[in-house]
Amino acid sequence: MLLTIKCAQNVIKPNFQKVANLLASRCKSGLSHGIATTATRGSGWQISVLYSPAAREAAKAATGGSANLRRFYGTQNSEAPATKTTSKKRKMVLHLQLVSCPQVRLNEQERAEKLQPLLEAGWTLVEGRDAIFKQFILKDFNQAFSFMTGVALLAEKINHHPEWFNCYNKVDVTLSTHDVGGLSSQDIRMANHLETTASLLK
Numbered sequence: 001m002l003l004t005i006k007c008a009q010n011v012i013k014p015n016f017q018k019v020a021n022l023l024a025s026r027c028k029s030g031l032s033h034g035i036a037t038t039a040t041r042g043s044g045w046q047i048s049v050l051y052s053p054a055a056r057e058a059a060k061a062a063t064g065g066s067a068n069l070r071r072f073y074g075t076q077n078s079e080a081p082a083t084k085t086t087s088k089k090r091k092m093v094l095h096l097q098l099v100s101c102p103q104v105r106l107n108e109q110e111r112a113e114k115l116q117p118l119l120e121a122g123w124t125l126v127e128g129r130d131a132i133f134k135q136f137i138l139k140d141f142n143q144a145f146s147f148m149t150g151v152a153l154l155a156e157k158i159n160h161h162p163e164w165f166n167c168y169n170k171v172d173v174t175l176s177t178h179d180v181g182g183l184s185s186q187d188i189r190m191a192n193h194l195e196t197t198a199s200l201l202k
């Protein structure tokens with residue numbers, strides 16, 4: 001998954017590239033790196049990252065992880081709106097424009113590294129589809145429903161939903177990323193979450 005971060009026209013690009021990579025590397029959603037490109041009007045969310053809790057929440061929600069949004073350049077009054085600088089001498093204020101993270105399908109290396117452990121944990125490749133499947137067997141219906149509830153919370157948070165079927169204590173789960181027609185890092189993340197949730201219930 002790629003986090004594309006757009007910067008205001010007047011930002012010094014190399015610095016911003018570092019910011020973009022740092023921000024991308026801090027996101028738990030499997031981001032590989034950030035790309036700083038010149039901002040275009042109206043694309044994605046305009047986030048003045050450094051200046052408001054709402055911006056931090058928006059950035060966290062947008063990156064599905066705990067992006068560590070720290071002060072890179074600052075003004076004295078951290079609550080001042082990012083756009084106001086009262087002194088010429090102040091350092092440049094960065095505006096981060098965080099756009100949605102386009103999904104990409106897993107490449108061969110990622111499949112070897114991230115998919116293999118799941119196949120060893122009982123997931124199987126779905127015939128004729130770039131998807132993975134596993135049947136989870138829980139103690140009883142209550143446990144199965146708790147399992148699904150726990151997973152549903154993450155699904156909503158990262159906007160990535162399993163295809164699943166429940167019958168009493170069994171939950172059949174198929175994972176694939178519809179937007180790209182195959183497996184992406186979101187499926188890996190979701191599968192690992194399913195494994196963790198199931199193991200906590202046992």
Ligand SMILES: C[C@H](O)[C@H](O)[C@H]1CNC2=NC(N)=NC(=O)C2=N1
Pocket residue numbers: 159160161162176177178179180
């Ligand atoms: C419009 C909505 O954000 C998209 O359809 C999201 C919702 N949940 C999703 N879930 C899965 N598994 N794949 C997707 O591509 C996907 N896309």
